[in-house]
């Protein structure tokens with residue numbers, strides 16, 4: 114097993130990509146702390162993991178709130194003794210409209226969840242990792258950070274910001290035994306965020322959801338979206354010792370859509 118005796122905090126672990134990462138990591142021997150706002154969803158995932166014989170705790174939290182981030186790291190460490198791995202995955206797409214229609218409040222909220230939340234948790238988790246001389250942080254960014262899709266400027270800005278933060282924290286942490294990487298998934302069509310976005314885009318474009326999705330998937334080399342499990346497999350690799358020489362990188366897991 115790749116994560117025996119490791120402790121992982123996974124934000125947004127109640128469904129979608131975060132849930133797949135939590136299940137994958139637990140299956141590889143990690144104890145996992147799953148944080149999100151919807152108690153019933155994180156409880157269900159934690160239960161599923163415990164039923165399979167691994168350790169899990171559900172922590173209700175909004176990563177946009179500093180006190181909640183403090184509680185996530187504190188509860189994970191008090192339950193399992195430490196935090197070896199942090200996966201900043203929690204997120205929502207935010208407003209689907211052109212920038213001139215986006216309010217400052219809408220803008221701030223998206224940045225607060227994706228970018229500020231990842232910053233808060235990183236600064237809280239790092240001291241313990243430095244003390245042990247080991248750790249891995251993974252930021253779930255997006256193809257949106259590298260591409261140019263209309264009607265999602267705060268989301269793209271937050272996700273691109275996460276890539277800058279990934280490189281800088283990797284530079285600060287490398288000689289202290291901590292690796293920091295990012296994944297840029299393409300469309301993971303099974304998740305709530307992806308379905309809601311597809312529906313809204315289709316309405317705005319005046320086409321059916323199926324047409325909207327087909328057009329987008331056609332621009333990808335493989336001609337299909339990715340599964341949450343495919344993202345989780347890449348997350349497992351980057352957070353395990355199998356990736357011991359990889360830091361400061363953004364791995365595209367997008368079926369061939371971005372090429373830098």
Ligand SMILES: NC(=O)c1ccc[n+]([C@@H]2O[C@H](COP(=O)([O-])OP(=O)(O)OC[C@H]3O[C@@H](n4cnc5c(N)ncnc54)[C@H](OP(=O)(O)O)[C@@H]3O)[C@@H](O)[C@H]2O)c1
Nearest residue numbers: 125127129130149150151175176203204300301304305306
């Ligand atoms: N699906 C895609 O196509 C795609 C592509 C590229 C990148 N991503 C990224 O992958 C990550 C996961 O997305 P997903 O597709 O799996 O979406 P999802 O199924 O909607 O899951 C999002 C998760 O994040 C949690 N979350 C949202 N806002 C939160 C907050 N403020 N505090 C704590 N938890 C919060 C949600 O739970 P609650 O709502 O209960 O809090 C949920 O558990 C996101 O960062 C997303 O931007 C997704």
